[in-house]
Amino acid sequence: MQDYLASHARAIPPSGIRRFFDLVSNSKDKDIISLGVGEPDFVTPWRVRDAAVYSLEKGKTQYTPNAGMPELREAIGQYLNDQFQLDYDPAKEIIVTVGGSEGIDLALRALVEPGDEILVPEPCYISYSPITSLGGGIPVGIETFAKDNFKLTAESLRAAITPRSKLLVLCYPSNPTGAVMTYEEMLPIAKVVEEHDLIVISDEIYAELSYGTKHVSFASLPGMKDRTLLVSGFSKAFAMTGWRMGYACGHPDLIGAMLKIHQYTVMCAPIMAQVAALESLTPNGLEEKDRMIESYNQRRRLVVQGFREIGLACHEPQGAFYAFPSIQSTGMTSEEFAQRLVLEAKVAAVPGHVFGKGGEGFLRCCYATSVSQLTEALDRIGNFLQKIG
């Protein structure tokens, strides 16, 4: 069958996370504590699940309009306005997608032509580069560094730009580093974007999970709304990963093009998930979201301090639910460290190199797990470090 596969499908490498997943799953050890997940430990709040159950009972099992239920698009527009001072027209500038992932896929498909260079600050979420390659685009990683708290700088962006650069993908708060970017830090980026006439895909799926400073959307920067496609969704902040509910907002021309691809591929996002998402945007739903975010923040402090106490350098992650400690002091590669950590200390975490440039020497640890599990995991990692030290 291999011979029949299209060359672009053959060319994309399997995800490094997948390989590590197989290693962990094959060990079949019930005692493993996993910090390797990329999702909340909360189940979707009951009121949201109940709303979906009720809609099923009422026979809501049909297609919705391609762009999503009008009342959901209205609610998303209102929410983005209340939270991040964004102003999108629900009729033309918002599309409901099957997870944020579909939004990224649609955007890259609508924008990338063969030979276009797509700038991707790394380490970053794993899907941007492979999807770019599928469309014949050329992903160009821009390394970010722990010394800069993994923020993108205007200098390194400028250095990566060529005449073929078309698009910049931003993901702040960042998976895997937990980095956030403030208004002041993004302004110089916006300037470069304007100078070089770039389009920005801003993946803000972790926007609500910002601790300390309030999240600023790249689209809200002066002059950036029309150049930016905002991608977000309900998976992280609303604990709805399995529902696959996302949305994208941007210029009507781009949303229109994405909508065409969307209607030919998935038609519309599932109606029961849309009903659930609508419930999560009610005042009660938003209250549950805030409660969950406060709980992540408490565990964030615990885990960062914990890593520092056992001797791993850990920059302060100010968003998402990941800590990204350095394991360089052990002299091991992150792959080697993560493998031995699973086998010898029964803690799973994702080796940083799978997230691209700048990830080697780090470990992504998700702290969306119970305090007792976190404490136990930190103990085990501490003992492991002593053993190998």
Added chain:
Amino acid sequence: MNQLKLNILDLIKEDARLPASTIATMLGVQEAEVAAAIKEMEDDHVIVKYAAVINWSKVDDEKVTALIEVECTPERGRGFESIAERIYLYPEVKSVYLMSGAYDLLVEIEGKNLKEVASFVSNKLSTIESVIATKTFFILKKYKQDGIIFEEFEDDGRLLVSP
């Protein structure tokens, strides 16, 4: 009550065994501040006790719990206070609430068996002079108590590693 105290209560109502040092880290404050706030709340009887929540249906020891609605005549000057006191001083009484609505006191009582509860109601409770009437309801199963669900928790359904 200040925000720190409220935050501490929020954490220890879920896990009373969290050390002050962990609470301090989680809330981003000094350990001494947390320790002082807890001490103050203990002294003020805001924190009354650190007791385990037990699902007695899992314990072999037989036990029955009943809720009793008590209708009574309040006493001049003291209202329901002394009647309530006469009831709550019995160790088998687990809780007593003054209620609005059709009856006055709601009494939760625990006994080894049905007979023991029945005997408490007829011999101790109904004989109190100001008690006019009682209605006893036996609890068949506890699903949730004090915000804690007694059903077995399902395993974490998440994949061990995901992007």
